[in-house]
Amino acid sequence: xxxxxxPILIALVSLTVxxxxxxxxxxxxxxxxxxxxxxxxxxEGEVIKKEKMLQAKERFLELKTKHEAYIAEKNSKxxxxxxxxxxxxxxxxxxKEEFNKRIKDFEQIKKETDTFRANLTAQSExxxxxxDELEKIHKEQVDKLEKIAGFSAEEAKNQLIESLKAEARTxxxxxxxxxxxxxxxxxxxxxxxxxxxxxQRVGTEAAVENxxxxxxxxxxxxxxxxxxxxxxxxxxLEAATGIEIIVDDTPEAIxxxxxxxxxxxxxxLALHQLVTDGRIHPARIEEVVKKVTKQIEDEIIETGxxxxxxLGIHGLHPELVRMVGKMKYRSSYGQNLLQHSRETARLCAIxxxxxxxxxxxxxxxxxxxxIGKVPDEEIELPHAIYGMKLAEKYKESPEICNAIGxxxxxxxxxxxxxxIVQVCDAISGARPGARREVAxxxxxxxxxxxxxxxxxxxxxxxxxxxxxRELRVIVGSDKVTDKDVDALSYNIARKIxxxxxxxxxxxxxxxxxxxxxxxxx
Numbered sequence: 001x002x003x004x005x006x007p008i009l010i011a012l013v014s015l016t017v018x019x020x021x022x023x024x025x026x027x028x029x030x031x032x033x034x035x036x037x038x039x040x041x042x043x044e045g046e047v048i049k050k051e052k053m054l055q056a057k058e059r060f061l062e063l064k065t066k067h068e069a070y071i072a073e074k075n076s077k078x079x080x081x082x083x084x085x086x087x088x089x090x091x092x093x094x095x096k097e098e099f100n101k102r103i104k105d106f107e108q109i110k111k112e113t114d115t116f117r118a119n120l121t122a123q124s125e126x127x128x129x130x131x132d133e134l135e136k137i138h139k140e141q142v143d144k145l146e147k148i149a150g151f152s153a154e155e156a157k158n159q160l161i162e163s164l165k166a167e168a169r170t171x172x173x174x175x176x177x178x179x180x181x182x183x184x185x186x187x188x189x190x191x192x193x194x195x196x197x198x199x200q201r202v203g204t205e206a207a208v209e210n211x212x213x214x215x216x217x218x219x220x221x222x223x224x225x226x227x228x229x230x231x232x233x234x235x236x237l238e239a240a241t242g243i244e245i246i247v248d249d250t251p252e253a254i255x256x257x258x259x260x261x262x263x264x265x266x267x268x269l270a271l272h273q274l275v276t277d278g279r280i281h282p283a284r285i286e287e288v289v290k291k292v293t294k295q296i297e298d299e300i301i302e303t304g305x306x307x308x309x310x311l312g313i314h315g316l317h318p319e320l321v322r323m324v325g326k327m328k329y330r331s332s333y334g335q336n337l338l339q340h341s342r343e344t345a346r347l348c349a350i351x352x353x354x355x356x357x358x359x360x361x362x363x364x365x366x367x368x369x370x371i372g373k374v375p376d377e378e379i380e381l382p383h384a385i386y387g388m389k390l391a392e393k394y395k396e397s398p399e400i401c402n403a404i405g406x407x408x409x410x411x412x413x414x415x416x417x418x419x420i421v422q423v424c425d426a427i428s429g430a431r432p433g434a435r436r437e438v439a440x441x442x443x444x445x446x447x448x449x450x451x452x453x454x455x456x457x458x459x460x461x462x463x464x465x466x467x468x469r470e471l472r473v474i475v476g477s478d479k480v481t482d483k484d485v486d487a488l489s490y491n492i493a494r495k496i497x498x499x500x501x502x503x504x505x506x507x508x509x510x511x512x513x514x515x516x517x518x519x520x521x
Contacts, residue, residue, distance in 0.1 A: 214253050217275065223247050225280050226254065226271070236282035240289040241267040261329040266292050300325035307338065311345055313364050317394035324367065326374040337374070340428050341367050347424035348417075357416055365403040365421050368396070372404075384408045426505060448500060453492050453508070458484075470507040471496070477514040485510050 217223070227234045227247060234245055242263045246255040256267050269292045274280050277288075304325030308316055316324070327338035348366035349359040372379075372387030379386050388405030399415040406418040407425050449471050450462040458479035463472045473492065480488060489510040496506055 217252050233280050236285045243267040303328050320394050323371045323374050343428045344424045348420050351420050365400045365417050369404050369407050369421050384410050473510045475512050485512050
């Protein structure tokens with residue numbers, strides 16, 4: 001039994017030893033692999049670490065560069081601000097020095113004036129004494145002459161006056177004509193200089209208003225939604241806005257037609273909101289139109305405030321500010337009324353400054369001169385008279401009220417601001433491109449000009465040129481003398497002024513010539 005078990009035990013021991021040896025070999029192999037994996041992981045970790053470090057350094061450098069650029073920009077702005085402050089400080093010091101110098105000059109002039117006044121008083125006393133002495137001597141001489149001549153002083157004076165009247169009248173007329181001619185030349189030259197400088201210093205773009213607004217849409221499919229079933233949407237929109245809406249074959253466009261620019265703008269904004277929102281039905285249309293109307297009212301007030309701030313006009317009544325803003329949506333002869341009023345205000349300020357008048361009051365009158373064209377209700381008064389009444393109602397000064405009412409000669413001018421406003425209104429309206437006329441009315445105006453001049457006696461031909469701003473009249477030399485030419489030109493101009501309405505002014509030139517024709521045979 002022992003002999004049998006011994007080999008079996010030996011075999012089991014050998015098998016166990018073999019298994020354990022294989023196991024230990026595998027363990028050693030696994031340990032080697034684990035070491036290799038750990039080593040690879042450490043190497044890979046080092047690589048990733050280096051990459052992350054490089055990325056961090058690059059990000060740091062990028063942030064550092066941006067920060068340095070930001071600091072440089074801030075330093076540049078600070079430098080510019082410091083330079084500006086230094087320049088302002090230098091200007092203030094210069095102005096202070098000039099002011100101190102002027103004060104010293106003024107004190108010196110005051111001392112000289114006081115000295116001159118004292119000398120003048122002393123000389124006046126001496127002259128009074130000499131005058132009394134001369135009066136006494138003159139009376140003695142007159143008494144002696146009366147005794148010698150046998151005439152009293154009154155009789156001699158009457159004879160002398162009668163003898164000198166004719167000569168004095170002739171010389172006076174000659175001097176008067178010379179003075180009038182010289183004054184006309186000087187006044188014409190000076191007025192041209194002031195008007196030209198005023199026009200040159202104000203530049204305004206020429207914008208012409210239309211009676212239609214084109215509303216652009218993305219596709220023609222929206223036209224059907226705007227029209228609605230059996231046209232109920234478009235009828236509701238026209239009833240709410242008072243604007244005619246024309247939907248035709250024009251691609252991607254709808255035309256809004258109406259003479260009221262405020263209503264056209266309300267219709268345009270309402271359409272824009274309805275198309276953007278997508279809900280288009282009568283109830284929604286009324287809601288949007290009310291909302292847009294309120295928005296336009298707010299914009300009108302904001303426009304009026306912005307205009308007064310831009311022009312430096314303060315203290316206007318809120319209702320006048322609203323009317324100024326309302327001018328943005330009005331036009332006169334195609335010219336935007338707010339633009340025209342702003343331009344007139346600037347022209348008035350410059351011209352008043354040139355003439356030594358109050359530029360702020362002139363600017364205020366120029367801005368308000370056409371507020372009568374934007375009434376909240378139907379009126380029968382001329383716009384100048386209505387504007388004057390509005391200005392009086394809202395406590396404007398009498399000079400400004402008169403300037404508003406007199407800029408079309410409908411009331412008498414009582415202040416120097418009135419002719420300035422009238423002239424600047426004409427300059428702004430007569431500027432080329434500022435206003436437009438319908439071709440038919442333009443042609444009728446030209447024909448009317450020529451007919452008025454042609455009806456005068458002695459006129460042979462008439463020509464209206466420069467878009468009706470000048471009328472040239474040819475007269476027969478056998479019917480009109482040189483002396484009658486001035487009177488004829490004046491009479492034609494007066495009749496045009498009385499019978500016609502036109503922007504700006506019309507120059508009337510009468511031409512008389514004598515032609516002598518002979519033939520050499």
